[in-house]
Amino acid sequence: MAKDFKHNPVVIRPDTTIGNISAEADDDFLFECFVDHPALEAARSSKTSKMFVSARTGSGKTALLRKIEQQFAVTTSVVDLPGLSMDYVANSDIIRFLKSLEIDLDLFFQALWKHVLCLEYIRLRYNVKNAERSNEIFGWLKDFFRSDERRASALKYLAQWQGRFFITMDENIKELTSKLESKITGELGAEIEKFSARAGYTRTLSAEKKSELVARAKKIVNSAQLADLNRVLELLSNVDSTDKYASTYYILIDRLDEKWVDEAVRFDLIRALIECLRTFNKVSNLKVVVAIREDVLERVVQETRDIGFQREKYDDYFLRVIWTEDQLRELVRKRFNLLYRRKYTSDNVTFYDIFRNKVGQKDPMDYILERTLYRPRDVISFINECFERAQGDKEVTAKIIKDAESEYSRIRMQALIQEWQSAFPSLSIAFRLLSNRRGRFKSTEIAAKDFLDDFVLEVDQAPSWDNDPIKESVVRYMSEDSNDNMLGVARILISELYRIGAVGLKTSSGERYIYSYQDVPVISPDAIDLETKIHIHPMLHRALNVQDQAR
Known part of the structure; x- marks a missing residue:
């Protein structure tokens, strides 16, 4: 239950953060709040x-x-x-x-x-x-x-x-x-x-x-x-x-x-x-x-x-290095406690003292974690973005979390593209073509000719390098417009989107969706077929204007 700080109210100030997203610049929090991973x-x-x-x-x-x-x-x-x-x-x-x-x-x-x-x-x-x-x-x-x-x-x-x-x-x-x-x-x-x-x-x-x-x-x-x-x-x-x-x-x-x-x-x-x-x-x-x-x-x-x-x-x-939900919750607990320990009260100040209300029907921490790749940087970034929009307030409301999510999602998508730009320079094109669609769909939609033709033309004209596996599959498709080569492009693209964490996959009806940051880090393109189900990660929903937000 959230505490009532009547005599020394918690006010979210302009400098309120739970640390820096870069470990090199996080001395104020890193060592004292280190989670024993x-x-x-x-x-x-x-x-x-x-x-x-x-x-x-x-x-x-x-x-x-x-x-x-x-x-x-x-x-x-x-x-x-x-x-x-x-x-x-x-x-x-x-x-x-x-x-x-x-x-x-x-x-x-x-x-x-x-x-x-x-x-x-x-x-x-x-x-x-x-x-x-x-x-x-x-x-x-x-x-x-x-x-x-x-x-x-x-x-x-x-x-x-x-x-x-x-x-x-x-x-x-x-x-x-x-x-x-x-x-x-x-x-x-x-x-x-x-x-x-x-x-x-x-x-x-x-x-x-x-x-x-x-x-x-x-x-x-x-x-x-x-x-x-x-x-x-x-x-x-x-x-x-x-x-x-x-x-x-x-x-x-x-x-x-x-x-x-x-x-x-x-x-x-x-x-x-x-x-x-x-x-x-x-x-x-x-x-x-x-x-x-x-x-x-x-x-x-x-x-x-x-x-x-x-x-x-x-x-x-x-x-x-893989993080669990409990470890990320412990990281947040330690950082919140350090943030407020000397400013307001000797009592522990917790996440739920500031994030008091559900977002829709979801617990606010669950909502935030669902929109991360289970990395400390994502959690810290999202919460700091919430603080940025709650300056002068005594709590972070559900509306503030939703407002912060828009900017957080945009920043995380750009960071994802930048992170993998060297290995997969064609991914930024794929993100544009994934926008404005449903959050869940089958691989047949990516393997469809109208989707792939747009993607292939953009990739073929964009600067790349010889060993980019996506570009290699596109070159094969351009040389011979066959169903096999079309499916080959789709499989490679889906496999790489999975690897970077942009999508989760369900390869058979009796299984759950799996994600590279929690489950197997790589799925072979050969394991992907036209019935494979794809889930755009909730972290990207706002940036890609995904039509359904439900997980």
């Missing part, structure tokens, strides 16, 4: 293989990493991706030359990540801050393995850096790239000069000449350095196994979705990071935790299909 323990435990925190934007990936950093500040290193020298790699004439020859740089990129992370662990683990300490640690490692010939190659590798374990990660990246540049220049210097001087030079090469250059370059870009680094990891693992009381050390990587490096190599670098990190599990006292958005992972898969990158091989290393 099971994903936190899985992410921070060195006993689990989970090292990639995979989730939708706004699901709490960054919050998890920030909580680990807060709890283990002394033994944690946060990688500043924008501060790294990865653009030095992307802008290198040598790297661009090798890419123009279509040489797979995955081994070099893996070695790059593995090298900087190994040295960062040594710096963190042994508190290396200067050259003197660096030499001391190398000398200690050398003495430790003096009689172990199996570690000789690992010590030889570390000897190259023995006085410089303290240097920054960006300096490491520049040095490693410079070494590769020197080797390639020594082997192919004349060809690189021609490449730098003449645009499109490698496209003019004969097949025979190109094959010769590729063979010579591959002798340098090989797995030898990776093998040495694997031995370094084994060495570090062997040292740690002798100290059962050692702390766990964390290296945290976030912001992979930002513009931290040129797009030409960004997804290659992310793939290489995923590939190389599996071997770090052998170092028992080290936990590398990487936050990666699901749309970024999807783009990595799309970009690297030609070289056989398979997401299923890495399932054991990925931690999917």
Whole structure:
């Protein structure tokens, strides 16, 4: 029951919010109101293989990493991706030359990540801050393995850096790239000069000449350095196994979705990071935790299909963050309590003290949660939007919730399009064609020729990229206007709308509607037929002017 604050009434002020939707800017609420999500323990435990925190934007990936950093500040290193020298790699004439020859740089990129992370662990683990300490640690490692010939190659590798374990990660990246540049220049210097001087030079090469250059370059870009680094990891693992009381050390990587490096190599670098990190599990006292958005992972898969990158091989290393209704209610409870604790009363102020009335026949919290993808960001955004419209009032009425929903729905639809723009650039067109219809319908309506012809024409004319699966299906349909190709476009489109959370699906009459954020994250296009039932998510109803609002 709502409380009656007679002596100190709760008034909704212009600055009233339950926090920022971005974890980076949410210090006022994030740590004090942190919900003890099971994903936190899985992410921070060195006993689990989970090292990639995979989730939708706004699901709490960054919050998890920030909580680990807060709890283990002394033994944690946060990688500043924008501060790294990865653009030095992307802008290198040598790297661009090798890419123009279509040489797979995955081994070099893996070695790059593995090298900087190994040295960062040594710096963190042994508190290396200067050259003197660096030499001391190398000398200690050398003495430790003096009689172990199996570690000789690992010590030889570390000897190259023995006085410089303290240097920054960006300096490491520049040095490693410079070494590769020197080797390639020594082997192919004349060809690189021609490449730098003449645009499109490698496209003019004969097949025979190109094959010769590729063979010579591959002798340098090989797995030898990776093998040495694997031995370094084994060495570090062997040292740690002798100290059962050692702390766990964390290296945290976030912001992979930002513009931290040129797009030409960004997804290659992310793939290489995923590939190389599996071997770090052998170092028992080290936990590398990487936050990666699901749309970024999807783009990595799309970009690297030609070289056989398979997401299923890495399932054991990925931690999917899913929120329950009870966890989201707990998040709201904690934030409301903190918001009002010192302003009005020592009593707990709850959600229902402010949101006192039902919306139609629905509990206000149920109404709000139904219009989210069960992400903290959605809940916080909707409630803040309600506060924005209730300034000066003592409660948030049902009318205010309805008014706030219009803007909230518009913002969430644009955010959804922006979130998946990189992987599925055609989705914004699909949203326009879904507007002004019923909330529930069968897939036959999307597979109908009048719908698909409009969609196909817009997608065909819109800028896209070669690996967009929706565009690929449209190209097939444009080349042959057959029923099979028409159904193929509809299936792909429905599958992707489901994946991003825009729709729920019922694939058979005896089942309930399922949603990607609660149930299976992906449904194969082959599982969709003309009888599949589609439900436009209530979060999008107002933005798309959906005719029926009932769930």
